[in-house]
Amino acid sequence: MKRLLMHSPIVVAVLWIVGYLLLTLLPLLVLLLYPPPGGRGFWIEFSVALGFIGLAMMALQFVITARVNRIDSSYGIDILLQFHRYTSVVALLMVLVHPAILFIAQPETLQLLNFPQAPWRARMAVLATLAFLTMVITTIWRKQLKIPYEPWRAIHTILAVLAVGLGFGHALGVGNYLGLFWKVVLWSGIILVSLWLIIYVRLVKPWLMTRKPYIVEEVLPQQGDVWTLALRPLGHEGFTFAPGQFAWLTLNITPLSMREHPFSMSSSGECADRIEFGIKAVGDFTSTIKDVQPGTKAYLDGPYGVFTIDRYWDSAGFVLIAGGVGITPIYSILLTAAQRRDDRPFLLIYAVASWEDITYKDELESFKENLDLTIVYVLRKAHDEWEGETGYVDRSLLAKHIPRHRGSRHYFVCAAPVMMAAVERGLFELEVPVTNVHMEHFNLA
Amino acid sequence: MRYNLMLQLVAGTTVILVSTAALFAWLQNRAEPAELRTRPVSSRVVGVGVGVACRRHSLAFG
Numbered sequence: 001m002k003r004l005l006m007h008s009p010i011v012v013a014v015l016w017i018v019g020y021l022l023l024t025l026l027p028l029l030v031l032l033l034y035p036p037p038g039g040r041g042f043w044i045e046f047s048v049a050l051g052f053i054g055l056a057m058m059a060l061q062f063v064i065t066a067r068v069n070r071i072d073s074s075y076g077i078d079i080l081l082q083f084h085r086y087t088s089v090v091a092l093l094m095v096l097v098h099p100a101i102l103f104i105a106q107p108e109t110l111q112l113l114n115f116p117q118a119p120w121r122a123r124m125a126v127l128a129t130l131a132f133l134t135m136v137i138t139t140i141w142r143k144q145l146k147i148p149y150e151p152w153r154a155i156h157t158i159l160a161v162l163a164v165g166l167g168f169g170h171a172l173g174v175g176n177y178l179g180l181f182w183k184v185v186l187w188s189g190i191i192l193v194s195l196w197l198i199i200y201v202r203l204v205k206p207w208l209m210t211r212k213p214y215i216v217e218e219v220l221p222q223q224g225d226v227w228t229l230a231l232r233p234l235g236h237e238g239f240t241f242a243p244g245q246f247a248w249l250t251l252n253i254t255p256l257s258m259r260e261h262p263f264s265m266s267s268s269g270e271c272a273d274r275i276e277f278g279i280k281a282v283g284d285f286t287s288t289i290k291d292v293q294p295g296t297k298a299y300l301d302g303p304y305g306v307f308t309i310d311r312y313w314d315s316a317g318f319v320l321i322a323g324g325v326g327i328t329p330i331y332s333i334l335l336t337a338a339q340r341r342d343d344r345p346f347l348l349i350y351a352v353a354s355w356e357d358i359t360y361k362d363e364l365e366s367f368k369e370n371l372d373l374t375i376v377y378v379l380r381k382a383h384d385e386w387e388g389e390t391g392y393v394d395r396s397l398l399a400k401h402i403p404r405h406r407g408s409r410h411y412f413v414c415a416a417p418v419m420m421a422a423v424e425r426g427l428f429e430l431e432v433p434v435t436n437v438h439m440e441h442f443n444l445a
Numbered sequence: 446m447r448y449n450l451m452l453q454l455v456a457g458t459t460v461i462l463v464s465t466a467a468l469f470a471w472l473q474n475r476a477e478p479a480e481l482r483t484r485p486v487s488s489r490v491v492g493v494g495v496g497v498a499c500r501r502h503s504l505a506f507g
Contacts, residue, residue: 049466086455
């Protein structure tokens with residue numbers, strides 16, 4: 001019973017949310033033990049509480065984004081990052097409402113905005129708020145502001161540390177609720193753990209990665225403007241992975257440079273000594289993959305992700321839905337299943353622009369020798385002789401191909417966001433259980 | 446759809462967080478019971494706990 005409960009996505013979600021709320025609220029509620037004198041009025045205390053909750057939420061963001069496998073393995077990194085984005089906006093609102101209430105309830109506090117004459121505690125509050133605001137704006141509108149991914153990541157990290165550090169400095173400076181030594185120790189512990197996590201992710205982990213380098217063995221062109229980047233571990237055993245997972249790749253520079261990119265592995269999960277990635281040339285970094293020379297050094301942080309059939313060993317079969325380069329993790333799933341001689345039925349629905357854009361076509365067809373595999377190609381622009389599916393993967397197309405007993409399969413979808421949303425809606429309308437649908441956004445940035 | 450569900454979840458947790466902030470403010474700001482205000486000082490410092498702790502401080506600074 002306990003095992004069954006711990007495998008229920010709803011139970012796991014409830015436990016995580018309760019844990020999140022406790023971690024956010026307990027540091028606030030302990031401030032009520034031996035509190036400072038009251039009588040400042042409800043709104044002032046409410047404003048202070050929002051400030052502390054905002055600070056705790058900011059500190060927790062470091063935990064959410066620390067790539068802790070135990071946390072990631074519940075829902076996947078893209079879900080966690082989306083949670084990170086939403087809760088960051090909530091935290092920012094609390095941080096902004098905190099002084100706004102003070103200014104309304106005690107208009108004389110507006111003088112604290114006079115930066116040159118304000119005390120340090122107020123200056124730190126202003127700087128922390130500006131750092132947080134800048135961080136959220138440059139994240140939400142990064143593409144519109146034309147900020148490249150790599151400098152954005154570095155700026156994001158620096159602003160995050162500044163916002164939390166200065167925010168805590170402000171709370172210490174005010175000292176009303178942090179007047180007792182043990183309260184300072186408790187809050188310092190929370191802030192130090194969060195800062196340690198970012199130091200671990202950005203410095204310690206990259207340094208550990210330098211001790212396990214990889215070397216580019218070859219770069220092979222595939223159909224559909226996709227390149228296979230093959231890496232071989234140098235002086236170590238590499239790693240095995242669950243097919244469908246991804247890793248952060250650093251190429252030709254030290255991993256300490258924070259210029260890493262997430263890519264799904266396209267090779268067999270059981271082959272540790274040659275790890276391949278299928279990379280489509282769509283951005284600044286990916287467009288340079290074709291020019292990478294064999295012998296180039298590379299570093300990997302992984303594997304990560306829950307987009308894998310290995311978690312559903314008792315499923316009666318699988319429906320895999322890919323759009324464009326979203327075939328990469330699904331190819332790895334099929335390749336590994338073929339090597340394992342998995343006897344369950346697989347249905348692959350693969351949407352591409354045209355027949356010429358089908359990546360891994362010959363390999364996919366060859367899997368039919370070892371797998372119970374049905375492939376449905378969906379072409380947006382088909383030639384005249386084409387008798388297969390055309391257009392988009394929508395409800396009617398799904399209804400035609402997916403098994404009648406919807407809940408007997410697990411469904412894996414990897415495509416561009418628009419297609420993912422359409423497929424998700426179609427599967428929902430066809431009464432596929434939500435817990436049987438697994439999706440991965442291949443653009444995490 | 447998953448992101449919509451998560452948005453609802455985050456909205457729900459935000460309501461809980463803001464409600465707790467309001468509870469915090471109310472606890473810290475609530476008026477002392479009249480009987481406590483009229484008691485001698487020595488009888489007011491008793492026990493441990495959130496409510497009692499509030500009274501201790503109002504004693505100290507009041």
